[in-house]
Structures are given as structure tokens and as C-alpha cells.
Amino acid sequence: MLTLLALFTLLTSGCSQADKVTDDSAPPEGDADADSDSDSDSDADADADSDSDSDADPPEAKLVLNELVAGNETGATDEAGQNEDWIELLNIGDAAAELTGWGLTDALGEKEPWRFPEAQALNPGERLLIWADEDIDDGPNHADFKLSGDGETLSLVNPDDELIDAVSFPALNDDQAYARLPDGEGAWDLSDTPTPGAENK
Ligand SMILES: [Ca+2]
Ligand SMILES: [Ca+2]
Ligand SMILES: [Ca+2]
Ligand SMILES: [Ca+2]
Secondary structure, three states, X not given: OHHHHHHHHHHHHHHHXXXXXXXXXXXXXXXXXXXXXXXXXXXXXXXXHHHHHHHHOOOOOOEEEEEEEOOOOOOOEOOOOOEOEEEEEEEOOOOOEEOXXXXXXXXXXXXXXXXXXXXXEEOOOOEEEEEEEOOXXXXXXXXXXXXXXXXXXXXXXXXXXXXXXXXXXOOOOOOOEXXXXXXXXXXXXXEOOOOOOOOOO
């Protein structure tokens, strides 16, 4: 009985010593925890900062070229009922884009870009179709150039003539589109499903 008690005491003290050892080693761990806590705190702060930064950033418009068709045979028709080449613009930013003074060209640096003739804005997520038909009298959004089915380079410039976006498209079949996939942010690729004024697919 005594032996058992002694053993029990020994075990108990052993346990409590082990606990103590753990407890003793706990402070550094605690420090490490405190460090990692403060790290994660600073991470959280950094996250919060970047969040608040993005919150603090003024909303910005971001216009991109999003899709084009260079040989429209059976697709969308313009105000004159004609199948024409078209270019789709998309605002992937979080503020409205004022288009006054912006321009499109298929001959950057060689001739003055075609300018959007009327004050118009593009809200976030909104699209605008520009007809590339040289029929500037068909309506406001008719560029003074066409798109070559053999491929060429289309450029979007801002009012300061800074290049904002450009795409060099390959030879396209009739009614074949060249489009950002996924819509808005993706790389350009061929598409047999033109989506004028709608999300690319
Ligand atoms: Ca064409
Ligand atoms: Ca036309
Ligand atoms: Ca052209
Ligand atoms: Ca589209």
C-alpha cells in the first residue's frame, strides 16, 4: 500500500513536473505565440490597411477593348441595317468612364485616332459597341476605319493620346470573334460565338 502510494506520489509529482516542464517551456512558446499573434495581428493590420487602402482609393474607371469582329456577315446590324465590323469596349473599373476625347485607331502613330464624338459615359460593367464601318454618318459610334479580316492592330487611346489598351488580332473567319476570355480580364482568343454588347463566351 505504501509502495502504491509512493508510486502514485511519484507519478503525480512526475506528472506535475512534466506539466511544469511544459509550463516552463510554455513561456517561450507563449512568446512565440505572442510573436505569431502579433505577426498575424500585423497581417490582419496589413490586410485591414490594404482593404482600407483600396477603400480609400478613389473609384477608377478602367476601359478595355473586349471583343471584335472583323468580318461580320450574318451577325449584329447597325442603325442602317448593315452587318459591319464592330468593337466592344468594356469598363472593368469601379467608376463611370467619361469617353469624351478617347479614341480608337487601326493605325496608331500613322493617323489621328477616331474620337468618340459625343459626350457619353460608360458605367462600371457596361459595354459599348463601336461600328468599324467608315460610315461616320450612320450614328455617333461609327469609327472612320474598318477592321481587316487578315488581322491588324487595334488601339484604344485616352484624350492625351496615351495607349490604354491594344490588341493585335490574327486573320479571322467571317462571323468569328476575337475576344477576351474570360470576359474583361482574360487573354484574347478566337471565339465562334460573338457576343456584341454581352459577356464574352
Ligand atoms: Ca472587315
Ligand atoms: Ca454602316
Ligand atoms: Ca483597318
Ligand atoms: Ca462581348
